[in-house]
Amino acid sequence: MTERQKVLLTEVALRDGSHALSHQYTVQQVEKIAKGLNEAKVPYIEVAHGDGLAGSSLQYGRSKTNEFELIEAAVAVTDFSKVAVLLIPGIGTVKELKQAQQLGAKMARIATHVTEADVSAQHIYAAKELGMETVGFLMMSHMAEPEKIVEQAKLMESYGADIVYVVDSAGALLPNQVTTRIKAMKENIGVEIGFHAHNNLSLAMANTLAAIEAGATRIDGSVRCLGAGAGNTQTEVLVGVLDRMGIETGVDFYKMMDLAEDVVAPILPVPQEITKNSLVLGYAGVYSSFALHAQRAAEKFNLDARDILIELGNRKVVGGQEDMIVDVAAELAKVKTFV
Ligand SMILES: CC[C@H](O)CC(=O)C(=O)O
Numbered sequence: 104m105t106e107r108q109k110v111l112l113t114e115v116a117l118r119d120g121s122h123a124l125s126h127q128y129t130v131q132q133v134e135k136i137a138k139g140l141n142e143a144k145v146p147y148i149e150v151a152h153g154d155g156l157a158g159s160s161l162q163y164g165r166s167k168t169n170e171f172e173l174i175e176a177a178v179a180v181t182d183f184s185k186v187a188v189l190l191i192p193g194i195g196t197v198k199e200l201k202q203a204q205q206l207g208a209k210m211a212r213i214a215t216h217v218t219e220a221d222v223s224a225q226h227i228y229a230a231k232e233l234g235m236e237t238v239g240f241l242m243m244s245h246m247a248e249p250e251k252i253v254e255q256a257k258l259m260e261s262y263g264a265d266i267v268y269v270v271d272s273a274g275a276l277l278p279n280q281v282t283t284r285i286k287a288m289k290e291n292i293g294v295e296i297g298f299h300a301h302n303n304l305s306l307a308m309a310n311t312l313a314a315i316e317a318g319a320t321r322i323d324g325s326v327r328c329l330g331a332g333a334g335n336t337q338t339e340v341l342v343g344v345l346d347r348m349g350i351e352t353g354v355d356f357y358k359m360m361d362l363a364e365d366v367v368a369p370i371l372p373v374p375q376e377i378t379k380n381s382l383v384l385g386y387a388g389v390y391s392s393f394a395l396h397a398q399r400a401a402e403k404f405n406l407d408a409r410d411i412l413i414e415l416g417n418r419k420v421v422g423g424q425e426d427m428i429v430d431v432a433a434e435l436a437k438v439k440t441f442v
């Protein structure tokens with residue numbers, strides 16, 4: 104009998120999904136969701152502020168609950184799933200990484216802009232020293248050609264990353280662009296390859312399947328697609344689709360659907376959908392977590408948030424440059440008063 108192709112899933116609703124809830128998760132909600140994911144046998148559950156460890160701030164949005172309490176709560180209810188944390192060097196530090204590891208986090212995902220992998224060295228070394236499975240997470244991968252991504256992935260591999268992810272932070276990639284990126288990595292790097300999608304152009308599932316077909320074996324999903332912008336690839340749907348394709352995830356399809364419907368849906372302020380602002384994120388290639396900030400700036404300056412997002416895309420603004428959102432809005436408002 105031939106062995107079934109396997110993919111390992113990381114659930115990001117308790118990290119990327121935090122954006123959809125304006126970082127207002129409570130310990131009770133995290134306990135319930137993590138328990139359900141554990142029972143459904145999801146291999147990894149990421150828990151942190153939406154912008155990673157230490158992201159709670161005026162710039163990125165304040166968390167309702169200290170993320171270490173949330174990590175502790177997730178670890179306490181999981182005996183199968185491993186808890187992962189995400190860290191952007193410069194926002195989070197080795198100190199927070201150590202704290203998360205001491206609380207029981209087993210995987211560290213170190214995220215950098217796709218052309219700045221060199222800033223991940225210290226944090227990847229530290230995560231490996233702490234005995235954590237370590238992922239290099241190349242954000243905004245639509246902004247670099249496959250050759251550049253390979254070069255950056257090789258750097259992360261050289262620092263000790265066990266896995267390197269292509270991250271479609273803006274939900275801007277088209278399936279053929281995912282294929283060329285993952286294929287180039289597959290041909291040139293020796294570690295496992297992962298893929299993280301956003302659904303702004305309604306392509307999260309198609310892009311995820313393209314990534315798997317091209318050789319990705321680590322895939323991110325989010326229950327009810329909770330995540331920044333239009334959210335991520337919907338985990339419970341992905342589990343069903345992969346099963347139909349004969350690809351094994353080890354995740355219990357019925358338990359994932361029940362968790363989505365009975366536990367996650369009731370806590371959502373509004374269902375996650377492709378709104379006009381999230382569609383424009385994908386269209387203009389803008390970091391998904393900018394949508395809510397752009398909406399607030401639009402209200403303040405009496406503008407259409409789409410115009411702000413398009414201009415941010417023109418200027419190739421990247422994660423970490425949230426302060427540019429208000430600057431761009433102010434400039435657009437000034438131009439508007441002069442015409
Ligand atoms: C933590 C920053 C960012 O939201 C990571 C991510 O999920 C992405 O780039 O899509």
Ligand SMILES: [Mn+2]
Pocket residue numbers: 119272299300301330331391
């Ligand atoms: Mn994301």
